[in-house]
Amino acid sequence: MSLEFGFSMNAFREYSTVGAIEAVADAGYDGIELLFDEPFLYPPEATGEEYDEVETALNRNDIAISNCNAFMLTAIEDFHHPSFVEPDEDYRRRRVDYTLDSIDAAAELGCDHISIEPGGPVPEEKSREWAMETFVEGLDELAEKAESKGVDVMVEPEPDLLIETSDEFLDLMDRVDSERITCNFDAGHLFCMGEDPAELVETLAPYTRHYHLEDIPEDRSHEHTQLGDGAMDIDGFLQAVEDSGYDGYVTVELYPYQETAAETAQGAMDYLRERGWA
Incomplete structure (x- = not known):
């Protein structure tokens, strides 16, 4: 088996940044998905000291960044607001500016x-x-920064949002003229659809x-559920990913388990090991 696995920090909102990194490393993951939101490193307000703290903790625990999550935005309102398709232009602008800052933050951290x-x-x-036209306008602006920084902006299809399915994602790609606008393939989201x-x-x-x-x-x-407790063919999915020659990270994302984050991360890794994937 050649896949590398990460675990998302978004389950660890009750932890400090360092504590979350240590817990994910202790559970045996190769990488951690950093959450660019409070209470962690929030790009619009992040200090040099915070960047140093993240890099020091990653190095000390010998764990890499699997992805930088600039999806959730509770620092302003909630997971989905402000969005790229807010009717209020000023409010919409806050999402675009946050994402521009997140591109800079990822580049600073080497992701x-x-x-x-x-x-x-x-x-x-x-x-x-x-909504499609407005989203594409926002992506076009992000693409310029993404190209200059060497950072991909990965759109993540999700139920109940503008882009839910694979066909809708491919339609979006036909409207965007940048190789830096790509896909964050969330297996559970597509299964929901x-x-x-x-x-x-x-x-x-x-x-x-990713x-x-x-x-x-x-x-x-649409309920993120511990690996093995739901109905997805996880083995079939991971086999397809491995057969494709993909050489990046598969990040386990179980944000609803905030009260048992460390135990949940360990349980998911135990499942992957028992199935021979990790």
């Missing part, structure tokens, strides 16, 4: 990709086409720079 929300919830008073993640690995491989993994209940509700 070559960030993951972002797929536009956001389509406003009730706006059409889907308006009735798709087969394993079958989509090849389809989305030209755009995929994978998220979680299990999902049998009813395909």
Whole structure:
């Protein structure tokens, strides 16, 4: 087996930055997904001391950055707001500016990709086409910074947001003229939409720079579930990823488990080891 696994810091909001990095390293992961949001390093306000703290902790624990998560934005409102498709231009601007800062932060930390929300919830008073055009405008601005910094901006399809399915993602790619706008392939999200993640690995491989993994209940509700406790064919998905020749990280994302973050991270790693993946 050749895959490398990370675990997302977004389950560790009750921890310090250093504590989260130590816990993920102790559980045996190769990498950690940094969360660019409070209470951790928040790019619009981050200090040089905070960057040094992250780099020192990573080096001390011999763990790499699997991804930089610039999706969740509770420092301003919540996971999805402000979005790239807010009707209020000034509010929308806050999401764009935050993401520009996140590109800089990833470059500073030596990570070559960030993951972002797929536009956001389509406003009730706006059409889907308006939302697509508005999102593309935002991506075009991000692409200029991304190209100059050598950082990919990975759109992550998610249920109930503008880009939910693989077809919608591919339509978006037809509208964007930059190789730095790519895909954060979240297996659980696509499974929620009735798709087969394993079958989509090849389809989305030209755009995929990073994978998220979680299990999902049998009813395909959008509930991130501990590996092995849901209905996904995790082995089939990971086999497809390995067969594709992918050489990046698969990051386990189990943010609902904040009360048991360390135990949940360890449980997911135990599952991957028992199945022969790690």
